Amino acid sequence: MSKTGKIEYGTFEATLERSRKLEEDLPIHPEKYRVLTGDRPTGSLHVGHLFGSVQNRVRLHRMGVHTFIVIADYQVLTDRDTFEMIAENVKQLTLDYMSAGIDPTDGKTFIFPHSHVPELNQLLLPFLTLVTNAELDRNPTVREEIQASGQKRINAGMYTYPVHQAADILFCKGNVVPVGKDQLPHLELTRVIARRFNEKFAANRPVFPEPQPLLSQAPVILGLDGSQKMSKSRNNAVMLRATEDETASLIKKAKTDADRLITYDPEKRPEVSNLLLLISLCTGQAPEKIAAEIGDGGAGMLKKRLTETLNEYLRPLRKRRSELENNMDHIRQVLKDGVAEARRIASATLEEVIEVMNMKI
Numbered sequence: 535m536s537k538t539g540k541i542e543y544g545t546f547e548a549t550l551e552r553s554r555k556l557e558e559d560l561p562i563h564p565e566k567y568r569v570l571t572g573d574r575p576t577g578s579l580h581v582g583h584l585f586g587s588v589q590n591r592v593r594l595h596r597m598g599v600h601t602f603i604v605i606a607d608y609q610v611l612t613d614r615d616t617f618e619m620i621a622e623n624v625k626q627l628t629l630d631y632m633s634a635g636i637d638p639t640d641g642k643t644f645i646f647p648h649s650h651v652p653e654l655n656q657l658l659l660p661f662l663t664l665v666t667n668a669e670l671d672r673n674p675t676v677r678e679e680i681q682a683s684g685q686k687r688i689n690a691g692m693y694t695y696p697v698h699q700a701a702d703i704l705f706c707k708g709n710v711v712p713v714g715k716d717q718l719p720h721l722e723l724t725r726v727i728a729r730r731f732n733e734k735f736a737a738n739r740p741v742f743p744e745p746q747p748l749l750s751q752a753p754v755i756l757g758l759d760g761s762q763k764m765s766k767s768r769n770n771a772v773m774l775r776a777t778e779d780e781t782a783s784l785i786k787k788a789k790t791d792a793d794r795l796i797t798y799d800p801e802k803r804p805e806v807s808n809l810l811l812l813i814s815l816c817t818g819q820a821p822e823k824i825a826a827e828i829g830d831g832g833a834g835m836l837k838k839r840l841t842e843t844l845n846e847y848l849r850p851l852r853k854r855r856s857e858l859e860n861n862m863d864h865i866r867q868v869l870k871d872g873v874a875e876a877r878r879i880a881s882a883t884l885e886e887v888i889e890v891m892n893m894k895i
Protein backbone atom coordinates (compact mmCIF):
# COMPACT_ATOMS: atom_id res chain seq x y z
CA MET A 535 0.00 0.00 0.00
CA SER A 536 1.29 3.47 -0.80
CA LYS A 537 1.16 6.52 1.48
CA THR A 538 -2.01 7.65 -0.25
CA GLY A 539 -3.73 4.48 0.87
CA LYS A 540 -4.09 3.06 -2.62
CA ILE A 541 -3.50 -0.61 -3.24
CA GLU A 542 -0.33 -1.11 -5.23
CA TYR A 543 0.11 -4.32 -7.08
CA GLY A 544 3.91 -4.05 -7.26
CA THR A 545 5.86 -5.34 -10.22
CA PHE A 546 5.26 -8.84 -11.48
CA GLU A 547 9.03 -9.44 -11.42
CA ALA A 548 9.23 -8.61 -7.72
CA THR A 549 6.38 -11.00 -6.98
CA LEU A 550 8.06 -13.70 -9.05
CA GLU A 551 11.33 -13.20 -7.20
CA ARG A 552 9.64 -13.49 -3.77
CA SER A 553 7.80 -16.53 -5.00
CA ARG A 554 11.11 -18.16 -6.04
CA LYS A 555 12.63 -17.55 -2.59
CA LEU A 556 9.56 -19.06 -0.98
CA GLU A 557 9.80 -22.06 -3.28
CA GLU A 558 13.35 -22.65 -2.06
CA ASP A 559 12.45 -22.45 1.60
CA LEU A 560 9.35 -24.65 1.49
CA PRO A 561 11.09 -28.05 1.33
CA ILE A 562 13.58 -26.93 4.01
CA HIS A 563 11.02 -25.66 6.52
CA PRO A 564 7.63 -27.16 5.59
CA GLU A 565 6.43 -26.68 9.18
CA LYS A 566 6.60 -22.85 8.90
CA TYR A 567 3.91 -22.77 6.25
CA ARG A 568 0.21 -23.22 5.94
CA VAL A 569 -1.00 -23.49 2.39
CA LEU A 570 -4.45 -22.31 1.42
CA THR A 571 -5.74 -22.90 -2.09
CA GLY A 572 -9.14 -22.97 -3.65
CA ASP A 573 -11.37 -23.49 -6.65
CA ARG A 574 -14.93 -22.69 -7.57
CA PRO A 575 -17.10 -25.78 -7.98
CA THR A 576 -18.17 -25.07 -11.56
CA GLY A 577 -17.43 -28.56 -12.90
CA SER A 578 -14.86 -31.29 -12.74
CA LEU A 579 -11.23 -30.68 -13.58
CA HIS A 580 -9.42 -30.95 -16.89
CA VAL A 581 -5.86 -31.50 -18.03
CA GLY A 582 -5.13 -27.76 -17.89
CA HIS A 583 -5.98 -27.73 -14.17
CA LEU A 584 -3.92 -30.85 -13.59
CA PHE A 585 -0.70 -29.47 -15.09
CA GLY A 586 -1.43 -25.88 -14.07
CA SER A 587 -2.38 -26.05 -10.40
CA VAL A 588 -3.31 -29.48 -9.06
CA GLN A 589 0.11 -31.10 -9.49
CA ASN A 590 1.67 -28.14 -7.75
CA ARG A 591 -0.63 -28.72 -4.77
CA VAL A 592 0.18 -32.42 -4.76
CA ARG A 593 3.88 -31.53 -4.68
CA LEU A 594 3.46 -29.23 -1.64
CA HIS A 595 1.21 -31.78 0.00
CA ARG A 596 3.93 -34.44 -0.38
CA MET A 597 6.48 -32.12 1.27
CA GLY A 598 4.28 -32.41 4.33
CA VAL A 599 2.98 -28.82 4.31
CA HIS A 600 -0.28 -28.29 6.19
CA THR A 601 -2.85 -27.64 3.42
CA PHE A 602 -6.41 -26.35 3.30
CA ILE A 603 -8.34 -26.59 0.04
CA VAL A 604 -11.38 -24.37 0.08
CA ILE A 605 -14.14 -25.07 -2.41
CA ALA A 606 -15.65 -21.63 -3.04
CA ASP A 607 -19.29 -22.57 -3.56
CA TYR A 608 -20.71 -19.15 -2.63
CA GLN A 609 -18.49 -17.62 -5.29
CA VAL A 610 -20.35 -19.56 -8.00
CA LEU A 611 -23.36 -17.33 -7.36
CA THR A 612 -21.45 -14.21 -8.33
CA ASP A 613 -21.24 -14.74 -12.08
CA ARG A 614 -23.85 -17.29 -13.07
CA ASP A 615 -27.50 -18.01 -12.48
CA THR A 616 -27.35 -21.79 -12.33
CA PHE A 617 -26.85 -23.48 -9.00
CA GLU A 618 -28.42 -26.94 -9.48
CA MET A 619 -25.05 -28.66 -9.73
CA ILE A 620 -23.15 -26.98 -6.90
CA ALA A 621 -23.13 -29.84 -4.37
CA GLU A 622 -22.48 -32.41 -7.09
CA ASN A 623 -19.56 -30.33 -8.37
CA VAL A 624 -18.12 -30.06 -4.86
CA LYS A 625 -17.99 -33.85 -4.72
CA GLN A 626 -16.62 -34.18 -8.25
CA LEU A 627 -13.83 -31.71 -7.42
CA THR A 628 -12.96 -33.67 -4.31
CA LEU A 629 -12.79 -36.84 -6.41
CA ASP A 630 -10.49 -35.09 -8.87
CA TYR A 631 -8.14 -33.82 -6.14
CA MET A 632 -7.94 -37.20 -4.51
CA SER A 633 -7.41 -39.11 -7.73
CA ALA A 634 -4.60 -36.68 -8.61
CA GLY A 635 -2.79 -37.54 -5.38
CA ILE A 636 -4.16 -35.36 -2.58
CA ASP A 637 -4.64 -37.57 0.46
CA PRO A 638 -6.91 -35.89 3.01
CA THR A 639 -6.50 -38.77 5.44
CA ASP A 640 -2.93 -37.69 6.33
CA GLY A 641 -4.19 -35.43 9.14
CA LYS A 642 -2.57 -32.36 7.52
CA THR A 643 -4.83 -31.82 4.53
CA PHE A 644 -8.42 -30.62 4.60
CA ILE A 645 -10.95 -30.07 1.84
CA PHE A 646 -14.17 -28.16 2.58
CA PRO A 647 -16.83 -25.96 0.95
CA HIS A 648 -16.77 -22.50 2.57
CA SER A 649 -20.57 -22.32 2.79
CA HIS A 650 -20.37 -24.83 5.65
CA VAL A 651 -18.05 -22.74 7.81
CA PRO A 652 -20.13 -19.90 9.33
CA GLU A 653 -17.24 -18.58 11.43
CA LEU A 654 -15.19 -18.08 8.27
CA ASN A 655 -18.05 -16.29 6.54
CA GLN A 656 -18.51 -13.98 9.50
CA LEU A 657 -15.01 -12.56 8.98
CA LEU A 658 -16.41 -10.98 5.84
CA LEU A 659 -18.24 -8.34 7.91
CA PRO A 660 -15.28 -6.64 9.57
CA PHE A 661 -13.15 -7.16 6.45
CA LEU A 662 -15.68 -5.28 4.30
CA THR A 663 -15.15 -2.22 6.48
CA LEU A 664 -11.42 -2.20 5.72
CA VAL A 665 -11.64 -1.60 1.97
CA THR A 666 -13.25 1.11 -0.12
CA ASN A 667 -15.76 0.78 -2.93
CA ALA A 668 -13.22 2.36 -5.27
CA GLU A 669 -10.64 -0.29 -4.42
CA LEU A 670 -13.09 -3.09 -5.14
CA ASP A 671 -14.16 -1.43 -8.36
CA ARG A 672 -10.57 -1.24 -9.62
CA ASN A 673 -9.82 -4.97 -9.29
CA PRO A 674 -8.67 -6.00 -12.80
CA THR A 675 -9.65 -9.67 -12.44
CA VAL A 676 -13.16 -8.77 -11.31
CA ARG A 677 -13.44 -6.37 -14.26
CA GLU A 678 -12.49 -9.14 -16.68
CA GLU A 679 -14.95 -11.54 -15.11
CA ILE A 680 -17.74 -9.00 -15.36
CA GLN A 681 -17.00 -8.67 -19.08
CA ALA A 682 -16.84 -12.43 -19.55
CA SER A 683 -20.00 -13.17 -17.58
CA GLY A 684 -22.20 -11.45 -20.13
CA GLN A 685 -24.51 -10.39 -17.29
CA LYS A 686 -26.19 -7.02 -17.62
CA ARG A 687 -26.83 -6.56 -13.93
CA ILE A 688 -23.77 -7.11 -11.79
CA ASN A 689 -24.56 -8.19 -8.25
CA ALA A 690 -22.64 -6.82 -5.25
CA GLY A 691 -21.28 -10.32 -4.56
CA MET A 692 -19.21 -9.96 -7.72
CA TYR A 693 -17.45 -6.88 -6.37
CA THR A 694 -17.03 -8.24 -2.87
CA TYR A 695 -16.03 -11.85 -3.45
CA PRO A 696 -12.32 -10.91 -3.28
CA VAL A 697 -13.01 -9.80 0.32
CA HIS A 698 -14.66 -13.16 0.94
CA GLN A 699 -11.57 -14.74 -0.55
CA ALA A 700 -9.50 -12.85 2.04
CA ALA A 701 -11.65 -14.57 4.69
CA ASP A 702 -10.99 -17.94 2.96
CA ILE A 703 -7.28 -17.34 3.29
CA LEU A 704 -7.04 -15.58 6.64
CA PHE A 705 -9.46 -17.70 8.69
CA CYS A 706 -6.72 -20.30 9.06
CA LYS A 707 -3.87 -17.76 8.97
CA GLY A 708 -2.72 -19.24 5.69
CA ASN A 709 0.64 -17.80 4.68
CA VAL A 710 1.22 -19.42 1.29
CA VAL A 711 -1.28 -19.26 -1.55
CA PRO A 712 -0.37 -21.09 -4.77
CA VAL A 713 -2.02 -19.12 -7.56
CA GLY A 714 -1.96 -18.22 -11.20
CA LYS A 715 -1.31 -14.64 -12.31
CA ASP A 716 -5.03 -13.78 -12.51
CA GLN A 717 -5.42 -14.25 -8.75
CA LEU A 718 -2.65 -11.80 -7.78
CA PRO A 719 -5.00 -8.80 -7.34
CA HIS A 720 -7.09 -10.85 -4.89
CA LEU A 721 -4.01 -11.84 -2.98
CA GLU A 722 -2.82 -8.24 -2.82
CA LEU A 723 -6.22 -7.27 -1.41
CA THR A 724 -5.92 -10.05 1.17
CA ARG A 725 -2.53 -8.69 2.22
CA VAL A 726 -3.97 -5.19 2.50
CA ILE A 727 -6.87 -6.44 4.62
CA ALA A 728 -4.50 -8.35 6.93
CA ARG A 729 -2.30 -5.27 7.30
CA ARG A 730 -5.15 -2.82 7.89
CA PHE A 731 -6.81 -5.16 10.35
CA ASN A 732 -3.60 -5.54 12.33
CA GLU A 733 -2.88 -1.80 12.26
CA LYS A 734 -6.35 -0.78 13.31
CA PHE A 735 -7.27 -3.43 15.85
CA ALA A 736 -4.18 -5.28 16.88
CA ALA A 737 -1.17 -3.00 16.68
CA ASN A 738 0.61 -4.74 19.56
CA ARG A 739 0.07 -8.32 18.53
CA PRO A 740 -0.86 -8.87 14.91
CA VAL A 741 -3.69 -11.35 14.37
CA PHE A 742 -3.14 -12.09 10.69
CA PRO A 743 -0.06 -12.90 8.58
CA GLU A 744 0.36 -11.29 5.17
CA PRO A 745 0.10 -14.30 2.90
CA GLN A 746 2.55 -14.79 0.05
CA PRO A 747 1.56 -15.87 -3.45
CA LEU A 748 3.37 -18.91 -4.79
CA LEU A 749 3.29 -18.50 -8.55
CA SER A 750 2.89 -21.71 -10.46
CA GLN A 751 5.88 -22.49 -12.71
CA ALA A 752 3.66 -24.51 -15.01
CA PRO A 753 2.95 -23.06 -18.43
CA VAL A 754 -0.55 -22.08 -19.46
CA ILE A 755 -2.19 -24.97 -21.30
CA LEU A 756 -4.24 -23.97 -24.30
CA GLY A 757 -7.38 -25.78 -25.29
CA LEU A 758 -7.49 -28.22 -28.20
CA ASP A 759 -8.55 -25.33 -30.43
CA GLY A 760 -5.12 -23.84 -29.75
CA SER A 761 -6.38 -20.28 -29.51
CA GLN A 762 -7.40 -19.80 -25.88
CA LYS A 763 -6.90 -21.22 -22.41
CA MET A 764 -8.22 -24.75 -21.86
CA SER A 765 -11.64 -24.47 -20.26
CA LYS A 766 -14.68 -26.67 -20.02
CA SER A 767 -17.04 -23.84 -20.94
CA ARG A 768 -15.07 -23.20 -24.15
CA ASN A 769 -15.49 -26.86 -25.12
CA ASN A 770 -11.80 -27.34 -25.76
CA ALA A 771 -10.80 -29.38 -22.71
CA VAL A 772 -9.83 -32.97 -21.97
CA MET A 773 -11.50 -33.78 -18.67
CA LEU A 774 -9.63 -35.96 -16.19
CA ARG A 775 -12.73 -38.11 -15.92
CA ALA A 776 -13.11 -38.61 -19.71
CA THR A 777 -12.76 -42.17 -21.03
CA GLU A 778 -9.84 -43.15 -23.25
CA ASP A 779 -12.13 -43.21 -26.28
CA GLU A 780 -13.52 -39.76 -25.50
CA THR A 781 -9.97 -38.49 -25.11
CA ALA A 782 -8.99 -39.99 -28.48
CA SER A 783 -11.90 -38.46 -30.35
CA LEU A 784 -11.33 -35.02 -28.77
CA ILE A 785 -7.67 -35.05 -29.77
CA LYS A 786 -8.60 -36.21 -33.27
CA LYS A 787 -10.65 -33.03 -33.67
CA ALA A 788 -7.90 -30.78 -32.28
CA LYS A 789 -6.95 -27.87 -34.48
CA THR A 790 -3.52 -27.98 -36.14
CA ASP A 791 -2.04 -26.37 -39.26
CA ALA A 792 -1.19 -27.35 -42.83
CA ASP A 793 2.57 -27.78 -42.40
CA ARG A 794 3.43 -31.51 -42.30
CA LEU A 795 6.80 -30.93 -40.70
CA ILE A 796 6.20 -30.79 -36.96
CA THR A 797 8.18 -28.10 -35.13
CA TYR A 798 7.92 -26.50 -31.70
CA ASP A 799 7.19 -22.81 -32.19
CA PRO A 800 4.64 -21.49 -29.67
CA GLU A 801 4.60 -18.03 -31.29
CA LYS A 802 3.98 -19.02 -34.89
CA ARG A 803 2.36 -22.44 -34.43
CA PRO A 804 0.39 -22.27 -31.16
CA GLU A 805 -1.89 -25.24 -31.91
CA VAL A 806 0.82 -27.75 -32.82
CA SER A 807 3.10 -26.46 -30.05
CA ASN A 808 0.39 -26.88 -27.43
CA LEU A 809 -0.06 -30.55 -28.38
CA LEU A 810 3.71 -31.02 -28.18
CA LEU A 811 3.74 -29.33 -24.79
CA LEU A 812 1.09 -31.73 -23.51
CA ILE A 813 3.19 -34.73 -24.60
CA SER A 814 6.19 -33.11 -22.98
CA LEU A 815 4.35 -32.65 -19.67
CA CYS A 816 3.44 -36.35 -19.67
CA THR A 817 6.86 -37.68 -20.60
CA GLY A 818 9.32 -35.09 -19.30
CA GLN A 819 10.93 -34.98 -22.77
CA ALA A 820 11.68 -31.57 -24.32
CA PRO A 821 8.99 -30.52 -26.82
CA GLU A 822 11.66 -29.77 -29.46
CA LYS A 823 12.90 -33.34 -29.20
CA ILE A 824 9.39 -34.78 -29.57
CA ALA A 825 8.86 -32.57 -32.63
CA ALA A 826 12.10 -33.81 -34.18
CA GLU A 827 11.06 -37.42 -33.63
CA ILE A 828 7.75 -36.90 -35.37
CA GLY A 829 9.47 -34.96 -38.15
CA ASP A 830 7.30 -34.90 -41.27
CA GLY A 831 4.84 -37.44 -39.86
CA GLY A 832 2.30 -34.62 -39.83
CA ALA A 833 -0.57 -33.77 -37.52
CA GLY A 834 -1.90 -37.34 -37.73
CA MET A 835 1.17 -38.80 -36.12
CA LEU A 836 1.36 -35.97 -33.56
CA LYS A 837 -2.23 -36.61 -32.48
CA LYS A 838 -1.74 -40.36 -32.31
CA ARG A 839 1.31 -39.87 -30.13
CA LEU A 840 -0.54 -37.44 -27.84
CA THR A 841 -3.55 -39.73 -27.50
CA GLU A 842 -1.41 -42.70 -26.48
CA THR A 843 0.79 -40.69 -24.16
CA LEU A 844 -1.99 -38.80 -22.42
CA ASN A 845 -4.20 -41.85 -21.95
CA GLU A 846 -1.28 -43.77 -20.54
CA TYR A 847 -0.37 -40.89 -18.24
CA LEU A 848 -3.93 -40.50 -16.97
CA ARG A 849 -4.62 -44.24 -16.66
CA PRO A 850 -3.63 -44.64 -12.97
CA LEU A 851 -5.41 -41.40 -12.04
CA ARG A 852 -8.59 -42.49 -13.82
CA LYS A 853 -8.40 -45.91 -12.20
CA ARG A 854 -8.18 -44.32 -8.74
CA ARG A 855 -11.01 -42.01 -9.67
CA SER A 856 -13.37 -44.82 -10.59
CA GLU A 857 -12.48 -46.70 -7.39
CA LEU A 858 -13.21 -43.60 -5.31
CA GLU A 859 -16.40 -42.96 -7.22
CA ASN A 860 -17.76 -46.27 -6.01
CA ASN A 861 -17.56 -45.04 -2.45
CA MET A 862 -19.22 -41.65 -2.32
CA ASP A 863 -19.79 -42.09 1.42
CA HIS A 864 -16.06 -41.83 1.83
CA ILE A 865 -16.00 -38.59 -0.20
CA ARG A 866 -18.79 -37.15 1.94
CA GLN A 867 -16.83 -38.12 5.05
CA VAL A 868 -13.70 -36.39 3.73
CA LEU A 869 -15.72 -33.20 3.28
CA LYS A 870 -17.32 -33.51 6.71
CA ASP A 871 -13.91 -33.93 8.33
CA GLY A 872 -12.66 -30.93 6.35
CA VAL A 873 -15.58 -28.81 7.52
CA ALA A 874 -15.08 -29.88 11.15
CA GLU A 875 -11.41 -28.89 11.14
CA ALA A 876 -12.10 -25.64 9.27
CA ARG A 877 -14.79 -24.73 11.82
CA ARG A 878 -12.51 -25.54 14.75
CA ILE A 879 -9.83 -23.20 13.40
CA ALA A 880 -12.22 -20.50 12.17
CA SER A 881 -13.92 -20.36 15.60
CA ALA A 882 -10.62 -19.73 17.32
CA THR A 883 -9.75 -16.98 14.81
CA LEU A 884 -13.17 -15.35 15.12
CA GLU A 885 -12.83 -15.41 18.90
CA GLU A 886 -9.55 -13.48 18.63
CA VAL A 887 -11.04 -11.06 16.10
CA ILE A 888 -14.05 -10.31 18.31
CA GLU A 889 -11.78 -9.75 21.25
CA VAL A 890 -9.44 -7.26 19.55
CA MET A 891 -12.44 -5.39 18.08
CA ASN A 892 -13.70 -4.87 21.67
CA MET A 893 -16.91 -6.77 20.99
CA LYS A 894 -16.57 -9.39 23.64
CA ILE A 895 -19.36 -9.16 26.22
Ligand code: TRP
Binds near residue numbers: 571711
Ligand atom coordinates in the same frame (compact mmCIF):
# COMPACT_ATOMS: atom_id res chain seq x y z
N1 TRP B 1 -11.14 -16.97 -6.84
C1 TRP B 1 -10.63 -18.29 -7.08
C2 TRP B 1 -10.97 -18.69 -8.52
O1 TRP B 1 -11.81 -18.09 -9.12
C3 TRP B 1 -11.20 -19.33 -6.15
C4 TRP B 1 -10.88 -19.09 -4.70
C5 TRP B 1 -11.77 -18.80 -3.72
C6 TRP B 1 -9.60 -19.13 -4.08
N2 TRP B 1 -11.16 -18.68 -2.51
C7 TRP B 1 -9.82 -18.86 -2.70
C8 TRP B 1 -8.30 -19.33 -4.54
C9 TRP B 1 -8.76 -18.81 -1.79
C10 TRP B 1 -7.24 -19.28 -3.64
C11 TRP B 1 -7.49 -19.03 -2.27
O2 TRP B 1 -10.39 -19.61 -9.03
